[in-house]
Amino acid sequence: MSASARSGVSGVCAAIVTYHPQIELLEQVIAAVLPQVGRVAIFDNASTGAALEAYFDELRGRGVKVLRSPRNVGLGSAINQAARAAREAGFAQILLMDQDSIVDAGMVATLHHQLSQLQTHGPVAAVGPQFRDQRTGEVAPFVRIAFPMNRKLFGGPGQVIDCDFLITSGTLLPLDVLDVVGGMDEGLFIDNVDIEWSSRARHRGYKLFGVCDARMQHRIGDLVRVSSLLPYRTVVHSPTRLYYMMRNRVLLYRRAEVPGRWAAQDLPRLVLKFVGTALFLKPRLAYLGAMLRGLRDGVRGRQGPMPTEAD
Numbered sequence: 001m002s003a004s005a006r007s008g009v010s011g012v013c014a015a016i017v018t019y020h021p022q023i024e025l026l027e028q029v030i031a032a033v034l035p036q037v038g039r040v041a042i043f044d045n046a047s048t049g050a051a052l053e054a055y056f057d058e059l060r061g062r063g064v065k066v067l068r069s070p071r072n073v074g075l076g077s078a079i080n081q082a083a084r085a086a087r088e089a090g091f092a093q094i095l096l097m098d099q100d101s102i103v104d105a106g107m108v109a110t111l112h113h114q115l116s117q118l119q120t121h122g123p124v125a126a127v128g129p130q131f132r133d134q135r136t137g138e139v140a141p142f143v144r145i146a147f148p149m150n151r152k153l154f155g156g157p158g159q160v161i162d163c164d165f166l167i168t169s170g171t172l173l174p175l176d177v178l179d180v181v182g183g184m185d186e187g188l189f190i191d192n193v194d195i196e197w198s199s200r201a202r203h204r205g206y207k208l209f210g211v212c213d214a215r216m217q218h219r220i221g222d223l224v225r226v227s228s229l230l231p232y233r234t235v236v237h238s239p240t241r242l243y244y245m246m247r248n249r250v251l252l253y254r255r256a257e258v259p260g261r262w263a264a265q266d267l268p269r270l271v272l273k274f275v276g277t278a279l280f281l282k283p284r285l286a287y288l289g290a291m292l293r294g295l296r297d298g299v300r301g302r303q304g305p306m307p308t309e310a311d
Contacts, residue, residue, distance in 0.1 A: 187303030250298025
């Protein structure tokens with residue numbers, strides 16, 4: 001373990017899940033978090049390329065643990081395998097990270113301190129930072145699920161927000177919580193893994209907190225203009241990602257541990273996303289086909305990776 005790693009919170013292992021990452025951006029992610037934790041571990045989902053192979057070899061020489069899967073097992077399985085490896089290595093907590101999330105200085109120590117304080121008042125499943133978009137600089141709120149609209153809570157300096165879910169990236173959780181709540185739902189593969197796990201944790205009596213003094217830069221999807229005639233920009237995803245977004249929402253609507261009010265307020269959003277994407281974004285046929293397949297498989301209860309056309 002390097003001297004820089006020992007200067008961080010020694011009981012925390014940062015787990016970064018990668019899938020065909022941009023090396024330059026991943027290096028920024030690692031450089032920011034490495035001094036703040038006891039270990040950085042990468043779980044790579046079947047990425048390829050000589051440059052990436054060489055970079056992973058370099059990281060191993062710098063004390064970064066690199067775990068590689070020969071196939072893409074999805075986000076849920078990657079997190080679960082990284083958590084098991086962290087526990088076997090003697091770590092008490094795991095910091096979940098995406099390959100494009102850059103933590104601010106002192107973020108991990110702030111989360112760790114607040115988690116310790118909050119645990120004195122009751123069971124806490126996880127704490128998470130407040131993130132800002134890398135491109136726009138906009139700060140995202142923490143959320144309490146409500147109907148007809150969610151409550152968005154931005155908080156302020158020194159505040160800790162009791163919230164209903166935390167996004168995966170930046171979440172700090174004690175590994176022993178997984179003994180009660182269970183790991184991430186591997187059947188969801190990618191999308192809504194965080195909402196499902198957060199809902200399950202709260203269903204089992206745990207709380208989740210957003211820490212306003214802990215900050216992180218994050219990016220979700222790509223921003224594009226809806227139309228050449230309109231200045232409005234929206235976040236877009238690939239057809240494959242849209243498949244999971246549609247399918248997994250339908251799957252969660254029927255989960256007993258997911259609040260009914262979440263389904264009630266999310267269903268109109270699903271309809272708006274479906275119609276807006278099909279009408280305004282290209283390639284329309286690819287988007288439409290992926291969304292329809294996702295809705296169909298959600299109704300059928302299908303889980304796991306997106307099937308091929310032959311399936």
